[in-house]
Amino acid sequence: MTTTNDSSPKENGQGDRSLPVLQNSSRRTAVKGAFATLGAAAFVAAVSPLRQAAKQTTASEFMQTHYKRLTDEDKRKVIERLEAEVKQEHGVDVDIADDRPIPGTKFVYAINLSVCNGNGKCVEACHKENNHDRATNQSYIRVLEMPKGTMDMEHGNTTYSGVVPKDDKFYLPVQCQQCDEPPCVDVCPVKATWKEEDGIVVVDYNWCIGCRYCEAACPYHARRFNWKQADVPADEINPDQSYLSNRLRPVGVVEKCTYCLHRTRRGKLPACLEACPTGARVFGNILDPDSNIRWILENKRVYILKEDLGTKPAFFYYFD
Amino acid sequence: MSSTTALPTSEDQRSDEPHLLSYPRFLKRILWLATEGSFGFYAWMTLLTALSLVGLNAWANQVAGGMIGTNMTDHVSWGLYIANFTFCVGLAAGGVMMVIPAYLYDDEDMHKVVIVGETVAIAAIVMCTLSVVVDLGRPDRFWHLIPGIGEFNWPVSMLTWDVIVLNGYLLINLHVVGYLLYMRYLGRKPNPTWYIPFVFLSIFWAISIHTVTAFLYCGLGGRPFWNTALLAPRFLASAFVSGPAFIILVMRVMRVTAGYTAPLGPARTLVQIIRVAMVVNLVMLASEIFTLFYTGGAHVSAANYLFFGAHGHSGLVPWMWSSIVLNLIGTVLFFMPSAMERSTVRIVACLCCIAGIWIEKGMGLIIPGFIPSTLHEIVEYSPSLIEWKVTVGIWAFGLLILTVLMKVVVSVFGGQVTPEQPTVTT
Ligand code: SF4
Numbered sequence: 218m219t220t221t222n223d224s225s226p227k228e229n230g231q232g233d234r235s236l237p238v239l240q241n242s243s244r245r246t247a248v249k250g251a252f253a254t255l256g257a258a259a260f261v262a263a264v265s266p267l268r269q270a271a272k273q274t275t276a277s278e279f280m281q282t283h284y285k286r287l288t289d290e291d292k293r294k295v296i297e298r299l300e301a302e303v304k305q306e307h308g309v310d311v312d313i314a315d316d317r318p319i320p321g322t323k324f325v326y327a328i329n330l331s332v333c334n335g336n337g338k339c340v341e342a343c344h345k346e347n348n349h350d351r352a353t354n355q356s357y358i359r360v361l362e363m364p365k366g367t368m369d370m371e372h373g374n375t376t377y378s379g380v381v382p383k384d385d386k387f388y389l390p391v392q393c394q395q396c397d398e399p400p401c402v403d404v405c406p407v408k409a410t411w412k413e414e415d416g417i418v419v420v421d422y423n424w425c426i427g428c429r430y431c432e433a434a435c436p437y438h439a440r441r442f443n444w445k446q447a448d449v450p451a452d453e454i455n456p457d458q459s460y461l462s463n464r465l466r467p468v469g470v471v472e473k474c475t476y477c478l479h480r481t482r483r484g485k486l487p488a489c490l491e492a493c494p495t496g497a498r499v500f501g502n503i504l505d506p507d508s509n510i511r512w513i514l515e516n517k518r519v520y521i522l523k524e525d526l527g528t529k530p531a532f533f534y535y536f537d
Numbered sequence: 538m539s540s541t542t543a544l545p546t547s548e549d550q551r552s553d554e555p556h557l558l559s560y561p562r563f564l565k566r567i568l569w570l571a572t573e574g575s576f577g578f579y580a581w582m583t584l585l586t587a588l589s590l591v592g593l594n595a596w597a598n599q600v601a602g603g604m605i606g607t608n609m610t611d612h613v614s615w616g617l618y619i620a621n622f623t624f625c626v627g628l629a630a631g632g633v634m635m636v637i638p639a640y641l642y643d644d645e646d647m648h649k650v651v652i653v654g655e656t657v658a659i660a661a662i663v664m665c666t667l668s669v670v671v672d673l674g675r676p677d678r679f680w681h682l683i684p685g686i687g688e689f690n691w692p693v694s695m696l697t698w699d700v701i702v703l704n705g706y707l708l709i710n711l712h713v714v715g716y717l718l719y720m721r722y723l724g725r726k727p728n729p730t731w732y733i734p735f736v737f738l739s740i741f742w743a744i745s746i747h748t749v750t751a752f753l754y755c756g757l758g759g760r761p762f763w764n765t766a767l768l769a770p771r772f773l774a775s776a777f778v779s780g781p782a783f784i785i786l787v788m789r790v791m792r793v794t795a796g797y798t799a800p801l802g803p804a805r806t807l808v809q810i811i812r813v814a815m816v817v818n819l820v821m822l823a824s825e826i827f828t829l830f831y832t833g834g835a836h837v838s839a840a841n842y843l844f845f846g847a848h849g850h851s852g853l854v855p856w857m858w859s860s861i862v863l864n865l866i867g868t869v870l871f872f873m874p875s876a877m878e879r880s881t882v883r884i885v886a887c888l889c890c891i892a893g894i895w896i897e898k899g900m901g902l903i904i905p906g907f908i909p910s911t912l913h914e915i916v917e918y919s920p921s922l923i924e925w926k927v928t929v930g931i932w933a934f935g936l937l938i939l940t941v942l943m944k945v946v947v948s949v950f951g952g953q954v955t956p957e958q959p960t961v962t963t
C-alpha cells in the first residue's frame with residue numbers, strides 16, 4: 218500500500234497547472250475509468266432485481282402518508298386505489314371500508330376454558346375471514362393443548378393432533394390480547410401501530426416498515442409478518458374488508474388480530490366466536506353494564522395471561 | 538509513524554485560503570489518493586468490491602422475493618442481520634476505547650493511533666446501518682423513520698433512540714477524523730477547541746450507543762432471556778474487548794502493508810484494557826449462568842436450550858460452546874507475556890476473542906431470545922444462504938470503507954499528501 222509518487226497529481230501538476238493531465242496520470246485515469254465503468258455495470262446488474270420490486274410500488278403508494286394524517290378525501294382515494302389493485306390482480310370486487318370506533322365502546326373478549334375443547338374451528342374461521350395465506354395456513358389464533366393441573370405454557374403444545382378433547386388436557390386459545398399497555402405499540406419506531414378508542418390495537422399496513430420490533434415485543438406471539446405475498450384464490454377472498462383489518466396485506470409488513478373490527482364495529486360478532494361450536498367464546502362492550510361479558514367478568518373467576526408483565530390484556534379466561 | 542516532519546514551506550502562505558475552498562479540495566485529493574496503490578492493493582479492493590456486489594445482489598433478490606428468502610420466521614423474527622448489527626455496535630463503541638486512555642490519562646503516544654480507532658468506528662457504524670436496512674421488510678419506506686417527514690416515535694421507542702445515537706456517533710467521528718486529517722494535511726497543529734470537546738463527546742457517546750442497543754433487547758418484558766439488567770454492562774464489557782482487538786489487528790495490517798508503525802505503548806495499553814474487560818465479561822457471564830440455572834423459572838428454558846439443547850433441539854449448542862471456548866482461549870493467550878509484544882500470540886488472541894464475541898452476541902444472545910417463543914414453542918433457526926451472502930457483503934463493504942480511510946490516514950500522516958504549491962497569488 219505504498220503511494221506511488223510518480224502519479225500523484227501533486228508531483229505531476231507541479232509547475233504545470235494549466236495542463237494537469239500528464240501522460241502517466243492520464244493512463245492511470247483511463248485505467249481507473251475502466252474500473253469504475255466495470256464497477257458501475259456490475260452494480261447495475263447486482264441491483265437489477267430491485268427494478269422488479271419497484272414495479273409493484275406505485276408513486277402514490279410510496280408517497281402515501283400515515284393513516285392518521287390522511288384527510289377523508291385522501292382516504293377515499295387511497296381506498297379506491299387499493300380496491301382497483303385487487304380488481305386488477307385478482308379480478309375480484311372487494312369493498313374496503315374505513316370502520317371507525319363506536320363512541321362509548323370498549324371491546325373485550327373472554328374464553329371459558331371449561332368449555333373449550335380444542336377443536337380449532339376458531340383458528341380456521343380466522344384464517345378465512347382475514348384472507349390469510351392459504352399455503353402456510355396462517356391464522357391469528359394459536360391453541361395450546363395443556364396438561365391439567367398447570368397454567369405453565371412451557372408444558373403446552375400447539376401442534377397437537379388426534380381426537381379432542383383428551384381427558385388429561387385442557388385447551389388454551391391465544392390471540393392478540395389487545396393489551397391496555399401494549400408493548401408492541403411502545404416499541405414501534407414509526408407509530409405504524411396504535412391502540413384505538415375502542416381498545417383494538419391496529420396496524421397501518423401502508424406505513425409499517427417491517428422492522429418486526431413489535432413481534433419481538435409482544436409476549437403473546439400475536440403478531441405475524443408477511444414473509445411473502447399472501448396467496449388467496451380469487452373465489453375465496455373475503456370481500457367485506459376494512460382498511461385497518463382484513464384487507465389483503467402487502468408483503469413485508471406486520472399484521473395482527475383486530476377483533477374483526479370490520480365486523481364488530483358494524484355490530485356483528487368476531488368470526489372466531491361465530492365459528493366456535495362449544496360456545497366457549499364471549500365478546501362484548503365492557504362499558505355496557507347490561508352486557509353478557511360484563512356479567513361474566515363480575516361473576517366468574519377470571520384470569521389473564523402473563524399478568525406479571527403489566528400488559529393489562531383486554532382478553533380474559535375463566536372457568537365455570 | 539513514518540514521518541511527522543516534511544511540512545511544505547509554503548505553509549503559512551496557504552493558510553490564508555478559506556477552508557471553504559481548501560477542504561473540498563483536500564477531500565478530492567484524498568479520494569484520488571485512495572484509489573492509488575500497488576497490485577496487491579488493487580486485488581484486495583477488487584475482492585471486496587466483488588463480495589459487496591454479491592451481497593448487494595442477494596439483498597436485491599431478497600427485496601424482490603420477500604423476506605421468505607431468509608430463514609427467519611414469526612417465531613424467530615430477528616436473525617443473523619440483527620445479530621451482526623449488535624456486534625458491529627460493539628465494534629464501533631470499542632473503536633473509541635483508544636480515545637479514553639489517550640485523553641483521560643493524556644497518554645501522548647496514544648494520540649497517534651486514536652485516529653485508527655475512530656476510523657474503525659466510522660466503518661462499523663456504516664455496517665450497523667446496513668445491517669438494519671437489510672432487515673427491513675419494506676426498505677422503500679425507510680423515509681418513515683426520518684423525523685419531520687415521517688413519524689418518529691421518540692422518546693418511547695428504543696429503536697428511535699438507536700437511530701439518533703448511531704447517526705450522532707457517525708457524525709462526531711466523521712468530524713474528528715476529518716478535522717485531524719485535514720490539519721495534518723495542512724501541516725498545522727490541531728486546535729484543541731475544535732476537536733477535544735468532540736473527542737470527549739464521542740467517549741460518552743460510545744457508551745450510549747451500546748447501552749441503548751442493549752436497552753432495545755432488555756426492555757422487552759416478554760423475552761425473559763433478554764430481560765436482565767446485566768445485558769448493558771455485558772455489552773460494554775465485550776465491546777471493550779472486540780473493539781481494541783480489532784484495532785490491534787488493523788494496526789498490524791497497516792504495519793505490514795504500509796509500514797505505518799506506531800509505538801508499542803498504545804497497543805500494550807489496549808492489551809491491558811482487553812485483559813480487564815475480558816475477565817469482567819467472563820465473570821458476568823458466569824454470574825448470569827448461575828442465576829439462570831440455580832434459580833430456574835422462566836429464564837432457564839432459553840438458557841437450557843442454548844447450552845444443552847431442549848426437547849430434542851440443539852441447534853445453538855455447538856455455537857455457544859465454541860464461543861465460550863474461543864473466549865477462554867483468547868483470554869488465556871492475552872494473559873501470556875508475549876501478548877505484550879508484536880507476536881503471533883497476540884494476533885491469535887485477537888482473532889479468538891473477536892470470533893468468540895461475534896458468536897456470543899449473535900447466536901448466543903439474539904437468537905436464543907426467541908427460542909423458545911413467547912408461547913414456549915421451539916422453532917429453530919439457522920441463517921439461509923441469502924442471509925450469509927448479505928452479511929458477507931456488509932462486511933466486505935465495511936472493510937472497503939476501512940481500507941480507503943486507512944489509506945488516507947497512512948498517506949496524510951506519512952506526509953505524502955500536502956497542499957499544492959500555489960502558483961498564483963492574488
Ligand atoms: S397481545 Fe401482543 S400484539 Fe396484541 S396488544 Fe398485546 S402486545 Fe400487542
Ligand code: SF4
Pocket residue numbers: 404405406407408409410420424425426427428429430431432470471
Ligand atoms: S414491524 Fe411495523 S408495526 Fe411492527 S414495530 Fe416495525 S414498523 Fe412498527
